[in-house]
Amino acid sequence: MILPEFDYITFSSLDDTLGFLAGYGDESKIIAGGTDLMIKLGHGEIKPHYVVNLLDIQELKGIQVHGDRISIGPTVTHTELAGSPILRKFAPVLSQGAGFIGSPQIRNQGTIGGNIGNASPAADTVPALMVLNSRLKIIKRGEERWIPLADFFLNPHQTVLAGDELIAEIEVEKLPEHTAFSFQRVARRRAMDIAQMSVAVVLFMDEKGERIREARIAPGSVTPRPVRMREAERILHGQRASDEVIERAAAEVAERAIDETDLQWLPEYKKPALRGLVIRAIREALERR
Amino acid sequence: MNTIKVSFVINGKKREVEIRPNISLLGLLRDHLNLTGTKRGCEVGECGACTVLLNGRPVNSCLVLAPQINGKTIETIEGLGTESSLHPLQKAFVDKGAVQCGFCTPGMLMSLKALYDRRAPVNRDDIKEAISGNLCRCTGYQQIEEAGDSVFTKGSNEP
Numbered sequence: 001m002i003l004p005e006f007d008y009i010t011f012s013s014l015d016d017t018l019g020f021l022a023g024y025g026d027e028s029k030i031i032a033g034g035t036d037l038m039i040k041l042g043h044g045e046i047k048p049h050y051v052v053n054l055l056d057i058q059e060l061k062g063i064q065v066h067g068d069r070i071s072i073g074p075t076v077t078h079t080e081l082a083g084s085p086i087l088r089k090f091a092p093v094l095s096q097g098a099g100f101i102g103s104p105q106i107r108n109q110g111t112i113g114g115n116i117g118n119a120s121p122a123a124d125t126v127p128a129l130m131v132l133n134s135r136l137k138i139i140k141r142g143e144e145r146w147i148p149l150a151d152f153f154l155n156p157h158q159t160v161l162a163g164d165e166l167i168a169e170i171e172v173e174k175l176p177e178h179t180a181f182s183f184q185r186v187a188r189r190r191a192m193d194i195a196q197m198s199v200a201v202v203l204f205m206d207e208k209g210e211r212i213r214e215a216r217i218a219p220g221s222v223t224p225r226p227v228r229m230r231e232a233e234r235i236l237h238g239q240r241a242s243d244e245v246i247e248r249a250a251a252e253v254a255e256r257a258i259d260e261t262d263l264q265w266l267p268e269y270k271k272p273a274l275r276g277l278v279i280r281a282i283r284e285a286l287e288r289r
Numbered sequence: 290m291n292t293i294k295v296s297f298v299i300n301g302k303k304r305e306v307e308i309r310p311n312i313s314l315l316g317l318l319r320d321h322l323n324l325t326g327t328k329r330g331c332e333v334g335e336c337g338a339c340t341v342l343l344n345g346r347p348v349n350s351c352l353v354l355a356p357q358i359n360g361k362t363i364e365t366i367e368g369l370g371t372e373s374s375l376h377p378l379q380k381a382f383v384d385k386g387a388v389q390c391g392f393c394t395p396g397m398l399m400s401l402k403a404l405y406d407r408r409a410p411v412n413r414d415d416i417k418e419a420i421s422g423n424l425c426r427c428t429g430y431q432q433i434e435e436a437g438d439s440v441f442t443k444g445s446n447e448p
Binding site: 037 | 291309310311312316332337340343346347348349352357399403416419421422423438
């Protein structure tokens, strides 16, 4: 594969990187794991003057707990997400979502920042991040801002990130241990395939473990931008998890997904399939509590 | 476009090359270092034929930008064994008939090498997971899994 000509820029200092992007950001593309960028370069979809490497920057790595939040560096790989003892304990829905991505090779290379920044509607970390009330720290030289994850996405493969900006941190909620969760996914096969649809669910039960105190539901691959299914969540709030309530919430998710979506995006089978997937996710979460 | 110097360790030996930056690790291996055991397949990260170990972990070398390996360690099929002294995984592939056309074999072996090097007990599901990013259109995977099994059930990878 012939890649277009570019200069390779790499700094170990975050400040130097931001300084370079402040001057040349619009002619640059950022590379971390490369699993998306290398394909776009190879297919001639992009022809940057500069490719700017982030993998040598220490501040962009690692997973740390800060009080009731967990901070994740954007160059943390999917393998690291899937295996992180912190995430497996306090945000297991994210480790599970990351474990579904691609293949061992892709998980060893691909990063969470890249998965978000590439803004594919099928990104497997995104539904999990949505139910963890994630925020992103966006930085450029001399400035930083925090935005809720959902506000980052404009359209498939389009985000609010400007040429001189970087995702510096992904912050997720630290859930109480043993919080009920599930990540379900439909693809043609287990490995290497992008999700045709997925759903992440987190359920907070009352003290007796009988009623659902709070529910969070986020589908993947079915809407052009990531969304939380607030109405379906409300259907579950304060309820015992009867078959009737679960089915009503799942039907609402499927209806809403259609509303959110251009019908071209959603073949006929997707509605019943999504309903079934949500039922499966809620039931699995309940079994895990 | 400026050339850049990239230093790395490949199959145990230090190397420094001066390259144009717009090549993949796969291109560096095959076209500059003449290490053609690593195969060029789909070049979009789907087939696993170009799998090598980067700091001990399997990656698709077609999706690694060559300059990014600066300071890192690469292992390719050329470093796995020699004709007179095969790696246990290579010997098992021969014994179990796990090689047909052979195009996927280097990638399969490198994926399994990463599993081997964990030095921990391995079951059949671990083997399947380890090669889930490597396509083989000849064997139906059965012989490859059996080859893996024959190495790992003997525990010959354990300390």
